[in-house]
Amino acid sequence: MGMKMRMRHLTTAEAAVRLSVALILLLTACLIGFDSQTRIIAYYHKKVTFRVLKSLEIGMYIDAAAAAYNLLQLGYLWFRVKQQKDSKSVYVPWLCYIxxxxxxxxxxxxxxxxxxxxxxxxxxxxxxxxxxxxxKYTRFCFQVGGAVVCSFLAAALMTLLSALSAFRLFRLYSPSRFLLLKSTISSS
Known part of the structure; x- marks a missing residue:
């Protein structure tokens, strides 16, 4: 299997993971953002939303921003595939990695x-x-719990994405030796 074929598989895998992460993060933001429950406690209507806990509110905004970032990266990946050539600049992979x-x-x-x-x-x-x-607010708690689990899954997938971007970056410095077994190595 040639180098271009391996890179095409890597690009396809990265696109699939980025799309999955963006969808999971959007699901998480929607689960938290649209979650509310109202209960009557001693003749008083008490409504609980994500705004009651500041960490939920901040987490929702972080998830939405990360989903937008992954969609932008997916667009950049599509643009790079359409051009059918890798950029010779070292700055773009460093920026993507960071x-x-x-x-x-x-x-x-x-x-x-x-x-x-x-x-x-x-x-x-x-x-x-x-x-x-x-x-008192069981439905609210279950929905927030599901959102937190989805967010942890997205964080794990984003760790995989950062490993893929590290691979893309560091292969530029030693393409003949960095995790690519050449025929000269396997024949000796």
Whole structure:
């Protein structure tokens, strides 16, 4: 299998993962953003939304921004395939690598903050006088829990994307030796 064929498979895999990540992040943002539940507690209508927990709100914005970034990268990947030539510039792969790393870390950090805050809501905290919400707002809690799981899945896939962009970057520095077994190596 030739070098161009391997790179085509790598590009196809990257496009599939980027599209999956964008869809999962959009699903996560929609699950959090459109989630609300209203209960009547002592003749008072209490409505809970994602805005009650700032970490959920920030996580939703991070997920939406990361989904937009992955769609932009998917467009750039499509543009690069249409040109049918790789750029000779080293700056573009470095920029993609740094942006992929930043997006992966931001999604992971936002998800961890939302998960930690959600766990506090599920369990409650006597020291902070924070009551358990999930006994009253079960649908809200299940939907946020599903969104957090989806966001962790997207963070794992974004880690894979940052590894792919690292491969694309570092293969420019030593194409004959970096994870590409040439026929001269296998014949000796």
């Amino acid at each position: 942006l992929d790393q930043t997006a992966a870390y931001a999604v992971y950090a936002g998800t961890c903050a939302a998960a930690e805050n959600s766990l506090l809501v599920v369990r409650g905290s006597k020291e902070l006088q924070w009551m358990e919400w999930c006994s």
